[in-house]
Amino acid sequence: ETGVTQTPRHLVMGMTNKKSLKCEQHLGHNAMYWYKQSAKKPLELMFVYNFKEQTENNSVPSRFSPECPNSSHLFLHLHTLQPEDSALYLCASRLGLAGDTDTQYFGPGTRLTVL
Amino acid sequence: GQQLNQSPQSMFIQEGEDVSMNCTSSSIFNTWLWYKQDPGEGPVLLIALYKAGELTSNGRLTAQFGITRKDSFLNISASIPSDVGIYFCAGHPGNQFYFGTGTSLTVIP
Numbered sequence: 001e002t003g004v005t006q007t008p009r010h011l012v013m014g015m016t017n018k019k020s021l022k023c024e025q026h027l028g029h030n031a032m033y034w035y036k037q038s039a040k041k042p043l044e045l046m047f048v049y050n051f052k053e054q055t056e057n058n059s060v061p062s063r064f065s066p067e068c069p070n071s072s073h074l075f076l077h078l079h080t081l082q083p084e085d086s087a088l089y090l091c092a093s094r095l096g097l098a099g100d101t102d103t104q105y106f107g108p109g110t111r112l113t114v115l
Numbered sequence: 116g117q118q119l120n121q122s123p124q125s126m127f128i129q130e131g132e133d134v135s136m137n138c139t140s141s142s143i144f145n146t147w148l149w150y151k152q153d154p155g156e157g158p159v160l161l162i163a164l165y166k167a168g169e170l171t172s173n174g175r176l177t178a179q180f181g182i183t184r185k186d187s188f189l190n191i192s193a194s195i196p197s198d199v200g201i202y203f204c205a206g207h208p209g210n211q212f213y214f215g216t217g218t219s220l221t222v223i224p
Contacts (some may be wrong), residue, residue, distance in 0.1 A: 033212075042118055042159075043203070043214040047141075054138070056211065090157050102211055103148055104155035 003027065004107035006063050012113045013081065021076040021110045023091030031096030032074040033104065034066060035060045037088040049074060050096050088112075118168040121204055121215030128194055129223050136218040137188040138204030147180050147187040152217075158203055162189070194222050 004025045013019050025032065034046040049068040063085075065077040074091055088109045095102040106108035121138045128134060131199055138147070146165055150158035161170040162173050164180035164187060171178055177190045187206075199222050 006157075042216050045211060048211070059187075092157075103146070103160055103163045105160060106150075109155070109157045111155065 004091060004093055006089075006110050008110060009108065010027045010065070010113075012115065013078070014020035014097035014115050015081060015083070017081075018077070018079040020078065021062040021089055021112075022092075023074040023076075023107055024089075025072055025093040025105075025107075026095055027093055027095075027105065029095050029105075030071050032068060032071070033092040034074065034076050035090040036094065037090055037109070039087075043090070048078075051104075078112075081112075084115050086114045088113055119204055119206060119215040121211055121218055123218060124216065125219040125221070127221045129221065130194060130196060132194055133193040134194055134198070134220060135188060136202060137186060138206075138215045140206055140213070141185070142208065143184040144206035144208055145206050147178070148207075148212075149176075149178050149187070149189045150205060151204060152198075152204045153203045161202075164166070179200045191220075194220075196222050196224055198222050 007022045030051050032049045036044045045058045046060045047066045052068050063080050067075040088111050090109045091107040092104045094104045119138050133146040148163050149161045152158040162171050167184045168177050168182050169180040175192045201217045201219050203217050205212050
């Protein structure tokens with residue numbers, strides 16, 4: 001497999017459930033991102049990891065908990081979500097070396113529906 | 116966070132027509148990116164621009180990095196039905212990326 005993969009592609013969960021989203025990149029990148037995409041809104045950055053360390057938490061509620069065990073894998077653990085959390089969750093990766101001439105590559109996303 | 120102003124919000128065009136969309140920012144960016152997103156999929160990178168004034172092509176797509184470093188445009192020539200989707204601009208001055216609100220393109224056969 002190549003590029004950035006995300007599983008599952010679709011997830012329906014109740015407000016009391018606990019679930020996890022997984023992202024894996026096969027590009028040898030060092031930076032990984034979680035974004036939330038809601039209808040008719042710009043992409044919202046949630047978390048950034050560089051070399052497995054979290055470098056950005058964009059005021060995300062604690063019911064979203066990221067985990068980055070290594071540079072190739074990124075998880076988003078979900079618990080006690082609200083219906084307004086329903087959205088497309090996108091993972092992205094970037095080479096992440098000094099300078100800003102490298103670009104970001106996205107996975108296909110997980111379509112999350114909270115009932 | 117910063118938001119990029121992207122226009123137009125939506126376009127309906129006949130197959131074969133050319134398309135133009137642009138993106139402006141209140142801040143200077145060092146990189147401008149253009150992505151296309153199909154329904155239910157993640158954004159796919161189309162063109163990356165790294166220098167002010169740079170003009171880059173990718174097939175029927177052409178994008179330019181504005182001289183002021185605060186804007187960029189994307190042109191699509193001779194549109195075809197598979198060009199349908201949402202086009203996003205993005206820029207980044209460092210580790211964080213900022214995205215436009217998207218231009219939804221519909222191509223009528």
